[in-house]
Amino acid sequence: MTIFLSLFSVCLFIRAVASVTAPILKAAWTATADSFQTGNEPQKAIDANMNTFWHSQFNPSPDALPNWLIVDMKSTYNINGVAYLPRQDGNANGRVGGHKIEVSLDGTNWKLVATGTYFNDAIVKRTTFVTRPARYVRLTATTEAQGTGLQWTSVAEFNVYHEVEYEYLPRTGWTATADSQETAAENAPVSNAIDGDLTTYWHTKWGGGAAAPLPHWIQIDAGAQVTATGLSYLPRGSPGNGRIGQFSIQVSNDGSTWTQVATGAWIDDEAEKISLFSATARYWRLNAITEAGNRGPWSTAREIRLVRGEIEVVPAAPAASKGLWINTVDFPIVPVAVAMLPNGKVLTWSSYARDTFDGMHGFTQTAIFDPVTGESTQRIVTNTAHDMFCPGISMDFNGRIIVTGGSDAAKTSIYDPATDSWIAAPNMNIARGYQATSTCSDGRIFNIGGSWSGPKGGKNGEIYSPSANTWTLQPGALVSPMLTVDKQDNNGIYRGDNHGWLFSWRSKTVFQAGPSKAMNWYDTTGAGTTTGAGTRGDDADAMCGNAVMYDAVAGKILTAGGSQDYDGDDARSNAYVITLGTPKTNPLVTKVPNMAFARGFANGVALPDGTVFVTGGQSFVKPFTDTTAILIPELFNPATNTWTQLNPMAIPRTYHSTAILLPDATVLQGGGGLCGGCGVNHFDAEIFVPPYLLNTDGTRRTRPVINTVASTVKLGATLSITTNSAVTRFAMVRLGTATHTVDTDQRRIPLTPAGSGTSYTVTIPSDAGVALPGYWFLFALNSAGTPSVSKIIKVTP
Structure with missing residues (x-):
């Protein structure tokens, strides 16, 4: 790979305005594997030819999984991702x-940078991670995607990515031709691909009911021979029609005899694509073999450039x-919704499709993630006839996940972790989507709002009884006092009752902290009542902000961020602490x-040490975009009343992202997108290790260990705990359920122990409105504030 370190004359080269994540040139690489079939050697995974592939041995007998492929890049790079292309035959x-x-x-010496499960299809898979220096990269396949017990592995192409700034050749004197262009139904001639205008694009013919069929080609005549180390292709934005998927690149000096220099497959998003090679030619042809999202027989390009050199960003x-x-x-799948399960695994789901939502389909794509193995088990849930996209979620006293409404707006589905099964429950009385639900102190599930789905407006409260398996309307629990003022609500309530910040509290009450600036109490007895609780200080409506109960004993809730309007508005950085006291009285707002x-x-996310981790989001809220994404999380410390900026993540987490506390006191943050070909679908998550687990050199601290503790404890009872070393405090964090910034299940309870050495007792609060029955993480913390790996315990009424 050629790297240019000197300054370039403006008249000779054009530098990229911003850095780009791009593949590393593979010409000098070598590949090895644990196994290969003759004719399918490991080098074929890096030969820049998508029609060849490495295959583990299968004849006369397969070499059983796991199989591994190692690439040696011959030099050290600062890499931030890989792409795996399955075989294309x-x-x-x-x-x-x-x-x-x-x-x-x-x-x-190897360091893990990614784990997980890829979907079973032939589309290129991209894995992004925080930048790390590396010369060698190893892909280990632990299962075969078809799930049939097959014992082999194949890879058509394997690419490694790093962040670079590119130098492009000037395009003065260039001309462009193509096999097809649309100039009647829209002004999209081939010349748009080299005009330097990012608002225009070339599009193959589609008007008049006669779309030109794939494959397509676009050809550049540079006017004279030029030397390039790659080709840059900038796809169109949203909608993504015509983005190039499988491609090949050819060069020629006479426009007649062509030599292929690269093949591959590009991911279906709007980011700049780079294919690296080394060639000298006058004519350059990009062949579009498929459309990246299988949307139709067309091809498009905003800009085509030739790459002269690059500088790696360190x-x-x-x-x-x-x-x-x-x-x-x-x-x-895109993990739009998550729920922590009593067995330590994480239930996730998207919609009827793994990457998009649309209407009512009666089934849901789900996956259960195991933090121990790093892999997910996929399942399509059909028996409840429920598309569970954008629902309300609550965990009941027995650890069952109660999922209400969403795309199939009247439905209720229950996941029972004890039997690993989904159960259909009675329909709600009011069809809802984007509502919030909260498990009450008596075990019932309160539900309010949700005009995104079903009829608009009038989404007053109703309540579900798990013991009776019935829904009951609560007409006195009024939704009108909790409405925000949203510009999308000119023709009836649509956004104003979405994503309520609900907190179960004492005496069967539920406190609504937002997102409206007006706060309210809901009494869930009988027909329900509504009592105003004042305003959240000087805050305005804060739709799609969030609220976290970080100290349930003291009634402390942190609220942060949000915007006046759901879509197309500036977000805010406002933060407040709400202190709950007697139900139906105004809380203290600071x-x-x-x-x-x-x-x-x-x-x-409420952390066991009492701090609150706030992560992701964007400064200008616009669903299905990653523009203005905030990559730097922040940590709020109530003890010092301060925010601390933390290390940035690698992947934007905006609309439809989630975050949840894991049993080992780390945080899983994932998702974003679920919009088909929008280009911001994130089929992944990242794991964050908070500072309380790290030494100054980045190594892990020695953690206390909980040796023994009962698996269940009653409200108000004393719990005996033994540890392997001295600790100073304990904390319980209720298992969370999260979607659309809302997690009404998580809350933290600090516990002051009696005892010394390695034997302690703690007393569980006696009020079910504080120590909400159900499943909790129990953490022990030492004098340095380092938490143990949790024990999962059940608090019973």
Whole structure:
């Protein structure tokens, strides 16, 4: 790879305005594997030819999984991702399912950067992670994606990515031709692909009912021979029609005799695509073999450029005092909703499709993620006839996940972790989507709002009894006092009752902290009542902000961010602490320092040490975009009343992202998108290690260990705990359920122990409105504030 380190004359070269994540040139690479079939050697995974592939041995007998492929890039790069292309010959055998990706500087000592499960199809898979230096990259396949027990692995192409700034050749004197162009139904001639205007694009013919069929080609005549190290293709934005998927690149000096220099497949998003090679020619042809999203027989391009050179961008090393993002988790779906299960696994789901939503379909794509193995088990839930996209979610006293409404707006589905099964429950009385629900102190599930789906407006409260398996209307629980004022609500309520910030409290009450600036109490007895609770200080409506109960004993809730309007508005950085007291009285509202970043669509997580982790979001809220994404999370410390900026994540997490506390006191943040060909679908998550688990050099602290504790405890009872070393405090965090910035299940209870040495007792609060029965993480913390791995315990009424 040629790297230019000197300054370039403006008249000779054009530098990229911003850095680009791009593949590393593979010409000098070598590949090895644990196994290969003759004719399908490992080098064929890096030969820049998508029609060849490496295959583990299958004849006379297969070499059983796991199988691994190692690439040696011959030099050290600062890499931030890989792409795996399954075989392209129409045969599914060997597609990678469960996997892990590791990097090394010496080929001996390996560091995990990603794990997970790829979806079973032939489309290119992209895994992004926080930048790390590496010379060697190892892909290990642990399962075959078809799930049939097949014992082999294949890879058509394997690419490694880094962040670079490109130097482009000038396009003076260039002309462009194509096999097809649309100039009647729209002004999209081929010349648009080299005009330097990002608002125009070339489009193949589609008007008049006679779309030109694939494959297509676009050809550049540079006017004279030029030397390039790659081709840059900028796809159109949204909608994504015509984005090029499978491609080949050819060069010629006479426009007649062509030599192929690259093949591959590009991901269906709007980011700039780079194919690297080295060639000298006058004519350059990009052949579009498929459309990236299978939307139709057309091809488009905003801009085509030739690459002259590149400079690798070297990021600063992350400071352990700001936490570390350790690895990416690949999912077979976009995890729009998540629920922590009593067995330590995470239930996730999207909609009827893994990458988009649309209407009512009566089934849902789900996956259960195991933090221990890093892999996910996929399932399509059909028996409840419920598309569970954009629902209300609550965990009942027995750890069952109660999912209400969404796309199929009247439905109720229950996941029972004890039997690993989905159960259909009675329909709600009011069809809802984007509502919020809250498990009450008596075990019933309160539900209010949700005009995104079903009829608009009038979404007053109703309540579900798990014991009776019935829904009951509560006409006195009025939705009108909690409405926000949203510009989309000119023709009736649509957004104003979405995503309520609900907190179960004492005496069967539910406190509504937002997102409206007006706060309210709901009494869930009988027909329900509504009592105003004042306003959230000087805050305005804060749609798609979030609220976290970080100290339930003291009634403390942190609220942060949000915007006046759901779509197309500036987010805010406002933060407040609400202190609950007697039900149906106005709480104390204290304005605390603002976050460093304005955020909408962010997520908040209560950590065991009493701090609150706020992550993701964007400063200008616009669903299905990653523009203005905030990559730097912040940590609020109530003890010092301060915010601390932490190390940035690798992947934007905006609309439809989630975050949840894991049993080992790390945080899983994932998702975003679910919009088909929008280009911002994120089939992954990242795991964050908070500073309380790290030494100054980035190594893990020695953690206390909970040796023994009962698996169940009653409200108000004393719990005996033994540890392996001295600790100073304990904390319980209720298992969370999250979607659309809302997690009404998580709350934290600090516990002061009696005892010394390694034997302690703690007393569980006696009020079910505080220590909400159900499943909780129990953490022990030492004098340094380092938490143990949790024990999951059940608090019973």
